[in-house]
Amino acid sequence: MMTEDIKKKIRDIVGPDNVLDSELDRFGYSYDSSFVPLVPANKPDLVVRPTTTDEVSQVMAIASEYEIPVTPRGAATGRTGGSIPVKGGISLALDRMTKIVELDERNMMVTAEAGIRTFDLYNACAAKGLFYPPDPASWKYSTIGGNVAENSGGMRAVKYGVTKNYVMGLEVVLADGSILRTGGKMIKNVTGYDLTSLFVGSEGTLGVITNVLLRLISMPKKRGTLQIMFRSLDDGCRMIHDMLQDGIVPAASEIMDDICLGVAARRRNIDLPDGAKSAVIIEIDGEDESSLESQTTRIANVARSCEALVFRAAASEKEADELWSIRRGMSSAVATLAPNRFSEDIPVPRDAFPEVVRRIKKIAQKYGFLIAVYGHAGDGNLHPSILCDISKPGEEEKVHHAIEEIFAASLSLGGTLSGEHGIGITKQPYFANAVGEVAVRTMKAVKAALDPKGILNPGKIWL
Amino acid sequence: MMTEDIKKKIRDIVGPDNVLDSELDRFGYSYDSSFVPLVPANKPDLVVRPTTTDEVSQVMAIASEYEIPVTPRGAATGRTGGSIPVKGGISLALDRMTKIVELDERNMMVTAEAGIRTFDLYNACAAKGLFYPPDPASWKYSTIGGNVAENSGGMRAVKYGVTKNYVMGLEVVLADGSILRTGGKMIKNVTGYDLTSLFVGSEGTLGVITNVLLRLISMPKKRGTLQIMFRSLDDGCRMIHDMLQDGIVPAASEIMDDICLGVAARRRNIDLPDGAKSAVIIEIDGEDESSLESQTTRIANVARSCEALVFRAAASEKEADELWSIRRGMSSAVATLAPNRFSEDIPVPRDAFPEVVRRIKKIAQKYGFLIAVYGHAGDGNLHPSILCDISKPGEEEKVHHAIEEIFAASLSLGGTLSGEHGIGITKQPYFANAVGEVAVRTMKAVKAALDPKGILNPGKIWL
Numbered sequence: 001m002m003t004e005d006i007k008k009k010i011r012d013i014v015g016p017d018n019v020l021d022s023e024l025d026r027f028g029y030s031y032d033s034s035f036v037p038l039v040p041a042n043k044p045d046l047v048v049r050p051t052t053t054d055e056v057s058q059v060m061a062i063a064s065e066y067e068i069p070v071t072p073r074g075a076a077t078g079r080t081g082g083s084i085p086v087k088g089g090i091s092l093a094l095d096r097m098t099k100i101v102e103l104d105e106r107n108m109m110v111t112a113e114a115g116i117r118t119f120d121l122y123n124a125c126a127a128k129g130l131f132y133p134p135d136p137a138s139w140k141y142s143t144i145g146g147n148v149a150e151n152s153g154g155m156r157a158v159k160y161g162v163t164k165n166y167v168m169g170l171e172v173v174l175a176d177g178s179i180l181r182t183g184g185k186m187i188k189n190v191t192g193y194d195l196t197s198l199f200v201g202s203e204g205t206l207g208v209i210t211n212v213l214l215r216l217i218s219m220p221k222k223r224g225t226l227q228i229m230f231r232s233l234d235d236g237c238r239m240i241h242d243m244l245q246d247g248i249v250p251a252a253s254e255i256m257d258d259i260c261l262g263v264a265a266r267r268r269n270i271d272l273p274d275g276a277k278s279a280v281i282i283e284i285d286g287e288d289e290s291s292l293e294s295q296t297t298r299i300a301n302v303a304r305s306c307e308a309l310v311f312r313a314a315a316s317e318k319e320a321d322e323l324w325s326i327r328r329g330m331s332s333a334v335a336t337l338a339p340n341r342f343s344e345d346i347p348v349p350r351d352a353f354p355e356v357v358r359r360i361k362k363i364a365q366k367y368g369f370l371i372a373v374y375g376h377a378g379d380g381n382l383h384p385s386i387l388c389d390i391s392k393p394g395e396e397e398k399v400h401h402a403i404e405e406i407f408a409a410s411l412s413l414g415g416t417l418s419g420e421h422g423i424g425i426t427k428q429p430y431f432a433n434a435v436g437e438v439a440v441r442t443m444k445a446v447k448a449a450l451d452p453k454g455i456l457n458p459g460k461i462w463l
Numbered sequence: 464m465m466t467e468d469i470k471k472k473i474r475d476i477v478g479p480d481n482v483l484d485s486e487l488d489r490f491g492y493s494y495d496s497s498f499v500p501l502v503p504a505n506k507p508d509l510v511v512r513p514t515t516t517d518e519v520s521q522v523m524a525i526a527s528e529y530e531i532p533v534t535p536r537g538a539a540t541g542r543t544g545g546s547i548p549v550k551g552g553i554s555l556a557l558d559r560m561t562k563i564v565e566l567d568e569r570n571m572m573v574t575a576e577a578g579i580r581t582f583d584l585y586n587a588c589a590a591k592g593l594f595y596p597p598d599p600a601s602w603k604y605s606t607i608g609g610n611v612a613e614n615s616g617g618m619r620a621v622k623y624g625v626t627k628n629y630v631m632g633l634e635v636v637l638a639d640g641s642i643l644r645t646g647g648k649m650i651k652n653v654t655g656y657d658l659t660s661l662f663v664g665s666e667g668t669l670g671v672i673t674n675v676l677l678r679l680i681s682m683p684k685k686r687g688t689l690q691i692m693f694r695s696l697d698d699g700c701r702m703i704h705d706m707l708q709d710g711i712v713p714a715a716s717e718i719m720d721d722i723c724l725g726v727a728a729r730r731r732n733i734d735l736p737d738g739a740k741s742a743v744i745i746e747i748d749g750e751d752e753s754s755l756e757s758q759t760t761r762i763a764n765v766a767r768s769c770e771a772l773v774f775r776a777a778a779s780e781k782e783a784d785e786l787w788s789i790r791r792g793m794s795s796a797v798a799t800l801a802p803n804r805f806s807e808d809i810p811v812p813r814d815a816f817p818e819v820v821r822r823i824k825k826i827a828q829k830y831g832f833l834i835a836v837y838g839h840a841g842d843g844n845l846h847p848s849i850l851c852d853i854s855k856p857g858e859e860e861k862v863h864h865a866i867e868e869i870f871a872a873s874l875s876l877g878g879t880l881s882g883e884h885g886i887g888i889t890k891q892p893y894f895a896n897a898v899g900e901v902a903v904r905t906m907k908a909v910k911a912a913l914d915p916k917g918i919l920n921p922g923k924i925w926l
Contacts, residue, residue, distance in 0.1 A: 106704070106814040151653045162651055164660075165628070180901045185812035187842035188625055188882030190614045190664045191890075192898050192924055193906045197627075197660030201653045218710035241569070247681035247750060287710060290753070349648035351569040379650035419651030427654075435655050438643045442913065443656045449912035450905065461655055 061177030074146025080424025114145025133160035151201030158378030171211035220285035225320035253378035338387035348415030381419035524640030537609025543887025577608025596623035614664030621841030634674035683748035716841035801850035810882030
């Protein structure tokens with residue numbers, strides 16, 4: 001429990017305006033964008049909003065001294081409860097640390113404070129012709145620190161990778177308040193353990209990320225969008241697989257099933273061709289028009305061999321935006337199909353994509369739910385959405401059984417629990433089974449080594 | 464000290480033929496490809512050559528029980544002493560575990576035992592049209608497990624990255640003999656800490672890598688080689704920088720200074736153009752001839768703007784091989800210039816490449832050595848070779864002072880100690896200064912958590 005004396009010490013560090021402790025404010029920091037139910041126990045005792053690494057360091061030193069739980073928080077757009085302070089204590093909000101420290105055009109790298117919004121960071125780089133590719137769905141709201149802590153993905157992963165592929169170095173405040181700096185602007189660096197990668201995706205359990213160094217790439221000069229429809233989800237998956245096998249790596253390749261296609265068509269008054277059961281949307285990019293043309297021709301050939309119903313290349317940026325807005329709006333569109341939706345995030349070997357979808361459809365039948373499927377077929381990461389009404393007695397329990405079976409299907413096909421969202425709270429029960437007992441033991445040993453008092457984001461990842 | 468009883472237990476596990484303990488055999492396992500002097504103290508008590516993960520696990524369990532040091536070893540091609548058993552005990556040679564377990568063409572991934580030679584692995588994949596890009600200079604001899612343990616680089620890093628960018632999962636025997644499996648075939652995976660990356664580059668100090676899962680990419684259909692000469696090293700560096708800034712990312716872009724150019728010309732009877740002070744060799748690749756042509760034209764334009772003396776595109780594969788063999792032979796060519804050579808491996812931000820070379824040349828003048836410089840200018844990783852004669856009194860001490868100053872120059876320009884070779888023994892004295900006290904403490908905590916008895920490759924990385 002935090003005494004008034006401790007609260008005063010923290011106020012003295014960050015200033016009274018940057019500490020929130022009203023009932024309402026603390027409630028506002030008790031939830032995120034996941035499906036974790038609102039409960040009073042998840043309210044922090046204190047919300048602290050530092051503006052410098054030094055303030056974070058001082059706050060952590062006090063938290064360590066008095067063994068107060070600290071849950072770091074960016075914009076709380078997480079989908080698994082990572083920023084929910086389930087053990088009370090301090091909600092450490094990084095959202096006031098929003099500066100771009102340096103945009104190094106010559107080395108094509110950017111240093112920014114953890115609280116900057118990913119989209120703002122993207123735009124600042126884009127203004128100089130530099131490209132930060134990771135584009136999680138939340139990127140207009142989420143912070144780069146949160147993206148790093150969760151190792152966020154996005155639609156461009158198939159060609160450009162995920163957040164971890166761009167993190168070159170970090171500034172991290174450790175549990176005891178000491179400030180660790182990892183990595184640097186060297187493209188090759190084998191000077192000791194890769195601590196940078198250890199913190200990426202560690203969900204705030206090993207340290208508070210205050211500063212990130214990211215590499216950038218040259219902004220592709222030309223972009224194009226293709227939309228292709230198929231008679232079956234299998235045909236769509238096969239097309240994406242054959243395309244990649246042929247050496248064509250698009251910037252993004254997304255798939256959606258007939259449920260998704262149907263709801264999109266209804267909401268946007270689109271006439272679907274007869275028999276369309278899946279759609280693939282592809283972004284290609286390159287240095288010039290001829291590169292786009294050659295990619296388009298090759299993809300069209302692959303699509304034809306997979307018996308595509310429709311092949312459409314967007315003729316303008318406006319048309320491309322329209323096609324992508326269907327995909328980007330899919331999460332909210334699907335949500336209109338039922339009172340409740342539980343969205344999952346499972347990655348499988350790319351090859352297993354069609355089979356895991358078939359198994360999910362069988363699970364849907366078994367439990368009598370509609371399960372819509374869309375996702376990043378190019379990288380094997382899909383988002384099944386269980387559509388249900390948990391006001392019905394027994395429905396929520398059925399949902400959890402269905403989720404358990406979806407995870408089991410993923411594991412049995414060589415997949416795992418999360419491609420983008422992390423484990424947080426929502427996937428904890430399934431974690432040990434997914435990674436194995438030796439891995440859990442190893443991770444716990446690392447956690448205990450870096451945070452011996454267990455104050456950093458306690459109650460997450462493993463049970 | 465290993466008793467006869469313990470040795471017998473180990474013989475019983477791997478079979479008597481797979482344990483070596485003669486004086487001569489143990490001597491053969493007391494050194495690697497670094498400049499670490501041969502000393503009797505570096506002989507292991509026993510050389511153990513297991514063929515299965517299970518055998519490795521049983522050997523580690525015994526080593527753990529009796530607290531016997533274990534130094535894992537691939538092909539001992541390391542440049543910093545990583546596989547030298549400085550504390551005696553067991554030299555655990557993985558070179559009999561050479562199987563390709565699975566070549567999964569559909570998912571474009573390969574699973575192999577740690578002891579397979581990198582070049583054999585490359586060829587097996589290439590035969591199926593799949594490309595494993597990392598190409599450390601040692602790849603015809605080195606093992607993939609060693610490459611992973613050192614996070615080996617190579618010439619293709621500028622476009623394709625280093626070993627860590629391809630490791631999707633590992634099987635690792637931990638200090639106590641338990642078998643850890645990390646990662647998987649999922650392209651996106653945020654299920655707990657990134658243990659895979661923790662083991663990559665950990666130099667055998669955290670576990671024994673027995674099995675690796677690597678992602679592959681589609682083999683580029685066309686390749687081309689360009690050779691460009693300049694009036695100064697600065698012009699060459701500027702050309703590489705401008706090319707990358709313009710969005711042209713070659714598969715490799717190597718630079719060599721006038722000393723390297725001179726020795727290559729003499730050995731190969733090449734007529735150098737008047738005033739040539741540096742050469743850049745570039746490999747480009749792509750899907751078709753027109754892509755190569757367009758890259759060649761753009762690179763030629765950049766070269767012209769940097770006042771290139773000669774621009775030559777190899778007209779045949781034979782000519783390309785000739786050009787690359789100059790670069791590949793550089794290490795041995797440079798070695799002919801003096802009785803002794805100490806080669807370093809420092810990475811700096813790409814931007815700082817010309818400046819660090821200028822400082823190295825000043826260090827050379829100060830100490831009266833010749834220092835030849837070549838390296839991977841595209842990724843900021845250079846190999847300065849100090850050419851000397853340590854039979855002269857005081858010369859070796861001067862070499863070590865010069866190396867110290869080279870490291871200081873690298874650090875002051877935002878670089879570090881090692882881009883490809885690791886820390887091992889040779890760079891230990893400089894390590895804490897390079898990464899900082901908090902990082903050393905953090906790494907030691909991780910080490911103690913995973914190897915509480917300190918039996919895995921003791922005496923490496925930090926002092």
